[in-house]
Amino acid sequence: MQRGYAPYTKRLVVTASGDASSTIASAIAPCSSLTQKAAFFCCSVLAFIATSLLFPFTSIAIPRTIVLGANHSTPPYVIAETQKGLEIEIIKAAMNSQGYDVTLVFASQYRMASLLKSGKLDAVTPVTTSSMPEDTYISDSHITYRNIAVSLTSHNHTIHTISDLNQHVILAFQNAKALLGDEYRNAVGSSPRYLETPDQQKQVHSFFVQQDSVIVLEERIFQHYMQQLPPDKLTAYTVHKPFPLTHYHVAFRDPELREIFNMGLKAIKKSGEYARITGNYPQQCEHNDRTHGPFPTGQKADSQPLQ
Structure with a gap:
């Protein structure tokens, strides 16, 4: 910072x-x-x-800048190395449309809450309605996450509900038990083997290499890392969607800034810029139990989900 x-x-x-x-x-x-x-x-x-x-009716405007706290890199949503990512681009576009620049500060969720409270940040992202910091003003939802379970198609797993996970070996993202609710926590408590990992690139890689587990992670994050693997490392897989969507927001210290962001978000959706930004990143599939693959030698994994 x-x-x-x-x-x-x-x-x-x-x-x-x-x-x-x-x-x-x-x-x-x-x-x-x-x-x-x-x-x-x-x-x-x-x-x-x-x-x-x-020059009547002209204006000279000094651009304003807000300081935004964001999680450490969670590609494709936040990419600290390039200061880009799906979520970052949406927020920047919304604020730019209202005459604001955005300076980024990357920190843990706990650290961001402290910086926001002390006035060193103007806003933090992402937050949910149940996890927003105290004394903040929450924006309209700017991004939606969809957590999924992925299994190898050859295993013929049936995962329609969260409780169906109780009979499978699970490799989940870090803090999944804390974030995915009581039903999930109870289900994986009966799992033959349950692990969580902070390294989601390795999570996806090990899924295709070891081929002995169901992985639980966010859909776009899965697609991001899967597309980095060579075709000969991929095996046909099935995407299961037992989890509800998670709508994320930006938390602001100032209610005026919150309203300005909301106006900017509406503006970029109306202009088509929001759709253009999201179109540059992996897309979410609306279908459950959708099989992808097999992947012949030399064929790259789908960059778009099968419809």
Whole structure:
């Protein structure tokens, strides 16, 4: 984080109208009676005013910047190395449409809450309605996550509900037990073997290599890492969707900023920019138990889900 960086400041807007020439003449006249130094200062100020008067109804805006806290890299949603990602691009586009720039600070969820409370951040993402920090204002939902279970098609697993996971070996993302609710926690408590991992790239790789588990993770994250594997490492797999969608939001310290973001989000959805951004990333499939593959040698994994 940039030390001493001040969160956003108000915009300066100057407008003018009326008979500019006569106003300028009368304003500059008093400068003749001043000392040289004072006259220079006076005329500099008046020159700025004169510029505004000569161009009625124009505005000079100093862009405002907000400081946004985001999770450490969770591709394709947040990619710290490039300061991009699906979620970051959506937030930047929404704020840019309203005249704001966005500076990013990457931190853990706990650290972000502390920085937000101390005023060093203007906003944090992503949060849910049940996990929003205290004394913040939550935005409209800007992104939706879909957690899935993935199994090898050859295993013929039936996973229609969360409780169906209780009979399978599970490799899940870190903190899945805490985030996916009581039903999930109870189900995997009966699993023959249950593990969680912070490394989701290895999670996806080991699924195709070891071929002995069901993995639980977010759908776009799975597709992101799967597409990095060579075709000869892929095996036909089935996507199961026993989990409800998770709608995420941005939490702001300032209710005005929250409303500005909401307006920007509506604007980019209306203009088509939101769809353009999401179209550059892996898509979510609407179908349950959808089989993908097999993958002949030389064929790349689908970049779009089968419909």
